[in-house]
Amino acid sequence: MNDYDVAVVGAGPVGSSFARQMAEKGFKVGIIERKKEVGVPLQCAGLVGKKIMDTNILPEEFIVNKVYGAYLHSPSGTVLSVAKKEPAAYVLDRVAYDKFLAEKAVDAGADLLLNHRVNGIDIENGEIHVKDHGTISAKVIVGADGHGSFVSSKMNPPSKTVQAAQYLVDTGSKVFNSDYVQLHVNSDISPGFIWVIPISESRARVGLFADTSYKNLNHILNEFISNDKQFEGASVVKKYQGFIPQYDPKKKILCGRTIILGDAASQVKPTTGGGLLIGFKCANMASDVVSKALDEEDMKLLQDYPKNYMKEYKNELRMQLEVKKIFGAMTDEELDRMFMKLKKGGAESMISEYGDMDTQSTLIKEMLKSGLLISILPGMIMKGLLNLWK
Structure with missing residues (x-):
């Protein structure tokens, strides 16, 4: 039996980053990964906001x-064209980056x-059963094992997901403005969408997510x-496919001496599915x-984790859920009408100034203050948005 202070299930970027921090603090950490190789296959668009530099x-x-823009x-x-003077986002080599984070841990x-494939877990007593490898014990278990998390399944009903498909496309000529993504x-x-994320002027990742089958996603992309x-x-x-967890405000992220992180905890933006x-x-x-909790040998202190998470993200994620609901109910005609009103109302400059990939509530507040959203959305929808800040 291997004994650890912390056992992390999943060597994805979030699990590896947590494991590195805990190891740097002097704790004995084990990362249990079912794959033979970290980061493979690619299951992400690889576009992240610039704030990543502040977090990892x-x-x-x-x-x-x-x-720089979109x-x-x-x-x-x-078409709404929005841009920043400084880079707003980075396109990553996610396979290499995931490997790097695991190596740093x-x-x-x-x-x-x-x-090492987990096939049993005692979330109260800190025991993990691994197929063909026996039992691993830990004072704290951390589930960072993705959308189909085995750890989360011991604490929650099955997670709701949507499917995503993505192609790596090469045009053979310089056709893309590499400073701009297209949505x-x-x-x-x-409320899904199609993205074109340029890697260069001739190559791009082209993909979409939607509540439909992978076969239909490929048909839409083609x-x-x-x-x-x-x-x-x-x-x-190349073609890729994956699943995006849907944000669930009711998901339990702590049980006993076990917590869950990242996609396993559906810690993703409701509007885009991004969660890095x-x-x-x-x-x-x-x-x-x-x-x-480990230093003070008091597992009750783990309760601060869900409290801190909700304090940081509850309002932002509630707002994004409301925006997702609005977009999901709109027809093509309503979407076209909204885009035209936004363009005429000066939304491009407003989005350029206040838009943020990761904190969208700031832009919504500015659009509410300016009266722009009032001219676009029906009264009942407006009331729902306004209630988010009460």
Whole structure:
């Protein structure tokens, strides 16, 4: 039996980052990973907001492109163009970055146990049963094992997810403005959307998420690429697929001496499904709480983790859930009308100034104060948004 202060299930970026912090504080840490290789296959668009630099290590070598703005396309082609003077987001080599974070955890002293599949867990007593490898015990167990988390399943009903598909596309010529991502919305996939994330002027990650089958996602992507002139003559280099957890405010993230983090805890933005930045921030929170509980030998202190999480994110995520609901109910005609009113109302400059990939409530507040949203959304929807700040 291996005995640890902390056993982390899952060597993804969030689990590895938490493990590194705990090892740096002098605790004995084990990371239990079912895969033979960290980070493979790629299951992420790899676009993260600039605030990542404030939450985790990110060497320049893992940034494949810096993005300054976005072109937002309505169903009929109205385009909102928004931009920042400084990079607003980074396109990452996620496979290499995930490996790097796991290596940093090992460098700090954590044990990385690859090809270890968990098939049983005692969340109250701190025991993890691993297929063909016996039992691992820990004072604290941390589930960071993704959307289909085995650890979370012992604390919660099955997580709700949506499917995502993505192609790596090469056009063979310089057709993309590499400073801008492109986002396309329509009622068939809303509140999901199609993204075009440039890696260079000739290569891009083109994908979407929606509440439909993977087969249908591929059909939509193929139609989109074949009907868009910028992809004329393009080739699909690689295809990817994955699942995005849906944010669940009722999810239990602490039980006994066990906590969950990242996708396992559905710590994702409801509007985009992105979770890396939130996951990193929650790893920082959890590291502070768990280290204190271990130092003081008082597991009751773990209760500070969900409290701190809700204090930090409750209002922001509630607002994003409301925005997601609004978009999900709109027809193509309503989406087109909204885009046209936003464009005429000066929304491009407002989004450029206040827009943020990760904290969207600031922009919503500014649009409410300016009266722009009042002219666009029906009264009942406006009332719902306003109630979020009461």
